[in-house]
Structures are given as C-alpha cells and as structure tokens.
Amino acid sequence: MDSLSQILLGGAVAAAIAPAGHRRAALLAGAALGTLPDLDVIPIGLLTDDPIDRMTWHRGVSHSLLVLPFLAWAIWAWCRSRGKRVAESPARWFWAIQLALLTHPLLDAFTVYGTQLLWPFSAKPVMWSSVFIIDPLYTVWLLLGCVAAWLARERRWGRQALLAGLAASTLYLGASQLAKFQVEREAERSLAALNLQDAPRFSVPMPFNILLWRVVAMTPEGFVEGERSLVADEGPMRFREYPSDVQALGEVFDYPAVRRLRWFNRGFMKAERRDGLLVLSDLRMGAEPDYSFRFVVAEHDGSAWREVAPTQMEWPWEASDRLAAMWRRIWTPEPARPTAQAAADSAGGSPAINASK
Secondary structure: OOHHHHHHHHHHHHHHHOOHHHHHHHHHHHHHHHHHHHHHHHHHHHHOOOHHHHHHHOOOHHHOOOOHHHHHHHHHHHHHHOOHHHHHOHHHHHHHHHHHHHHHHHHHOOOOOOEOOOOOOOOOOEOOOOOOOOOHHHHHHHHHHHHHHHHHOOOHHHHHHHHHHHHHHHHHHHHHHHHHHHHHHHHHHHHHHOOOOOOOEEEEEOOOOOOEEEEEEEEOOEEEEEEEEOOOOOOOOEEEEEEOOHHHHHHOOOOHHHHHHHHHHOOOEEEEEEOOEEEEEEOOOEEOOEEOOEEEEEEEOOOOEEEEEEEEEOOOOOHHHHHHHHHHHHHOOOOOOOOHHHHOOOOOOOOEEEOOO
16 A cells, blocks of 8 residues: 555554553554555665566565564564663553554555565465555545544543544455455456456456456456446446467566566566567556556567566556546446447457457
8 A cells, every 4th residue: 555554554553552641652653663564665676676576576575474573573672671651561562563563564465566475485465456555535534543643642532533543444445345346246247258257367446446446357369358337337347358469478488577477466467569579567557558567578689589687668648537537437337339449449459348248
C-alpha cells in the first residue's frame, strides 16, 4: 500500500495498544515503524541498478513474517534498556512494536504487487489483490482515528476513535474480498463459456475503488482482458483478446531475468517486439495498453535473440483521460452488443468476445 496508509496503520495500531499517557509518542513511533519495511528500497538501490532485481527484491526480507518479529523484539529490547516509556509498560509496548511492524506486510499482501511473506523460502509472493495500492476509502478511517487520538491526548475517547478507525478500515478490506469473490465467480462462468476455465487468471480492482474490477486470463496466443462493474454490469462478462509474442517469449524463457520475472508475476506478462528489442510487460499493474512495469530483456541480432542487461521502459499515457473514463465506467454498463470498431483497442486488441455465445 501507499506510504501514508502504512504510516497511519502503524500509528493507529501502536497507539491503540500503548498506555493512554504514551498515546502521542506511540502514534509517532508506530508511524515510523509502519513505514520502516519499505525502506528496503534504499539498500536495494545501492546494491543493484538492475530494475528487475529492484522490483523483485522489494517486499522481500523486510516484509517477511519470519524476520520482522525478531526485528521488533530487538527494537523493543533496545528501547526498554534505555528506560522511559517502554520500560514503564514493557508488555504493552512489546505488542505495540510487534503489531505496528507485522501489519505492514499483511496490508501489502492485499495488493497485486506481490509480498514475500515467507522469505527466505521460495514460495511465490502473496498477492491477494483486492485493493489498489492507493485507496482513499481504506485510508480515511485511519486518518480520522489518528487525528482524533492526537487531539484527545490521554482521554478515553482517543482510544475509542483509534479502535473505530481500525475496525472501519478492516471492514473495508473484508468488503474488498467479498467484491473480489463476486467478480471471480462471474469471471469463472464467463471464461468457461469461452473454454478458458482452466486458464491462469487474476482479478484486481481498478485505481482508488473496489467497485470496478479488471480480469485477465492467459491464452496460448496471449491473453484476454475484461472489466466488471459491481454497480452497473449484469450478465456475462465480455473479454477482449490481445496478442503476445509467445514464440519470442519461449526463446528467452530460461534467461535469468525472465525466470525471475516469471516467479514474481506468476507468468502474467506480455511479450512484444519494439525496434528489435523484446519488451516484457507485467500485466498485473496497469491495463492494456498502459503498464507500470516494462522491461527490455533481449535484443534481436538478425537471426536470434541475444540476452541484454535489463532496462525499464516508460511509455507515455494520458492518466487523466484514463481515470475519467474509469469513473464513468463504474456507473455505466458495457454495451450489450459492442461493435467491432468500438470493441477493438488501439493496441491491437480484437473485438470483444461475448461469453454468452
């Protein structure tokens, strides 16, 4: 999740546990602890300039549920040895520090990026993908609770405000999982009608909400992409087909960078040639034709692909236009019978496939 959400979550958790007289200090300490795991980007950036390594090492050791409890204990022991607040109430501060750290990777796991909760084991990163990386309706309750607790100082209603904020934000995460279940259920039925019931797929909410969702399923020739508004859509989902250069991807399949990407994104990527370069796009973050992570992994020498040091590419896209269209799409159902021209995408997508065929 975004840094503000993590700061507020850490602060709210720590302040709800710490003694009332320590509440303001706990808000500040929890905020620092809540953002601490994301500081792994600093050593990673110093150790490597490989963009794939930087992407896949992030949310690793610093987000492991097998590592953070020991770090929390070390911080608690050091603070207790210095006396003052932690020494005055060691049990409460022990749990305040533990939970301020541990809630960080758990919240990250609700996004699609991938969080290595069991590092150093090689299990695939966890991506429950039920909230977007920034979601105001998750964050606002924590913000209100923290502000109220700061103003309340030692008064009882300060802790009640924190608990209410934590309860509301947690209920929102639960609502996101229920929304995801509804989308997945319809996606499964619609993809089965296209004989894609066994295709690897994922669903993820569109930016800043849990009402509009995107579903992607892989196919032998590329992938299909569809949207689902929980407010406006009824009946089967419709999917658009997009190609991927599966032959080229097969030829570079065992390159170390490609293996690392496949492990991290579970194979949800698109391969395409651009000016003699092979570009791999992570399908999980973005939407056709715009993606947040694109990497050059090979160069064609005229007869075959040659491995190159990975570089990250950025292609311009009109965020304001896309967000405005997304907002309209939440409240507007897809046309019942889209025309081929309207359904085709400028990036080469095929006309929409109606799963009710």
